[in-house]
Amino acid sequence: MFEKLISKISLNIKGRNINRFIKKLKTNKIEILSIKYKNKNEADIIIYKKDYQTILKIKSIYEITELDVFGLIKIKQNLKLSKHIIIITIFAFIIFIFFTNIIFKVEVIHQNKELRNLILKELNKEGIKKFSPKKSYNEINKIKEKILNKYPDKIEWLEIEENGTKYSVKVEERTIYKKDENKTPRNIVAKKDGILKKVIAEKGDIVKDMNDYVKKGDLIINGELIFNEEVKGRVRAEGKAYAEVWYITKTEYPFLTFKEEKTNQKKNIYAIKFLNHTLELTLNKFKTKKIEETEILKHNLIPLKLVKQKQTKTIVKDEILTPEQAISQAKQKATKEIQAKLSKDEYIIRSKYLKSTVKESIVEVEMFFAVYENITDYKQIG
Numbered sequence: 001m002f003e004k005l006i007s008k009i010s011l012n013i014k015g016r017n018i019n020r021f022i023k024k025l026k027t028n029k030i031e032i033l034s035i036k037y038k039n040k041n042e043a044d045i046i047i048y049k050k051d052y053q054t055i056l057k058i059k060s061i062y063e064i065t066e067l068d069v070f071g072l073i074k075i076k077q078n079l080k081l082s083k084h085i086i087i088i089t090i091f092a093f094i095i096f097i098f099f100t101n102i103i104f105k106v107e108v109i110h111q112n113k114e115l116r117n118l119i120l121k122e123l124n125k126e127g128i129k130k131f132s133p134k135k136s137y138n139e140i141n142k143i144k145e146k147i148l149n150k151y152p153d154k155i156e157w158l159e160i161e162e163n164g165t166k167y168s169v170k171v172e173e174r175t176i177y178k179k180d181e182n183k184t185p186r187n188i189v190a191k192k193d194g195i196l197k198k199v200i201a202e203k204g205d206i207v208k209d210m211n212d213y214v215k216k217g218d219l220i221i222n223g224e225l226i227f228n229e230e231v232k233g234r235v236r237a238e239g240k241a242y243a244e245v246w247y248i249t250k251t252e253y254p255f256l257t258f259k260e261e262k263t264n265q266k267k268n269i270y271a272i273k274f275l276n277h278t279l280e281l282t283l284n285k286f287k288t289k290k291i292e293e294t295e296i297l298k299h300n301l302i303p304l305k306l307v308k309q310k311q312t313k314t315i316v317k318d319e320i321l322t323p324e325q326a327i328s329q330a331k332q333k334a335t336k337e338i339q340a341k342l343s344k345d346e347y348i349i350r351s352k353y354l355k356s357t358v359k360e361s362i363v364e365v366e367m368f369f370a371v372y373e374n375i376t377d378y379k380q381i382g
Helices: 018-027 049-057 072-099 115-125 135-148 322-341
Strands: 008-016 032-039 042-050 063-070 107-109 155-162 166-173 186-190 194-203 220-222 224-227 230-236 238-254 256-274 277-280 289-298 304-320 345-359 363-373 376-379
Touching: 008 049, 018 042, 018 049, 018 220, 049 063, 063 072, 072 256, 115 135, 115 155, 115 166, 135 155, 135 289, 155 186, 166 186, 186 238, 194 220, 220 238, 224 322, 238 322, 256 289, 322 345, 322 363
Parallel strands: 107 166
Antiparallel strands: 008 042, 008 063, 032 042, 155 166, 186 220, 186 376, 194 238, 224 230, 238 363, 256 277, 256 304, 289 304, 345 363
């Protein structure tokens, strides 16, 4: 047991005639615990740490490299690393305690954006905002009453709930019913050029046939009720009009892209995560990596947690596309951009590649799209 605790060092020795140097060590009463010859000019040895400085003094032309340490010195190194982890853990615990009393988000739950902004503005004045200290129960009630009294015609009911590091504000808007709702007669017209594909009329008369070509502003659903060529009344036209409309797009795509590939280098580490920041408890970090993460500890009140990560080192490689590959990628990009602008009841009917222009570092692709789209627009009568 005592022998295992004694500090030892593993060294690599290079130079002409290694045996001559080994004899020199013995002459200087340096005990060699282990020796492994790699060739006649190189060997690995293990010695006691106390003899290391003596070897450095007598090495002369020989090259000495430290490979590893054993015994008490190894234990000290591990304790030093553990010390850092302990300090970080204590620091994380202090952060847990401190941020338990800090608010990181204030959320007003209501569909009316104007009302949400009004409530947020008033709360901000009262010190309820992002990164502010939490308020006591009595302070919350006083703030709530103050806002209600200030806007009696806009707010019916207000509640401020504390959910961990977030204040959730529920509000009920006071509805003042107007005697006269908007009943202004109107027509439904085309918002843009296209070929009509579907018209739904809840009020008013459809004046266009399916597959008719319409221009922007053309009448589709008439709010004037006509009988025997006379206007017998006017209504507020309600409905929807769908048409095939057309777009020509220009999309650029680079020839040089970047591709990330996994390597065989892997390691397991621990990390502390706070908001969008990650502190890895390791000395040798991978520059780029893929991560599989498992939670170990998590605080229910603040966004701080300890995780275990299985990291795989990656290499980012430049990838040079051929013109054909770049054109193909540009086509896909153009299609996705059109689809992103469409609602659930709209879709691409067909598409066609028109032409491409190769520039210095990119290709520009021109595409045609026919889209099934809602073209409903309104125009008041009179």
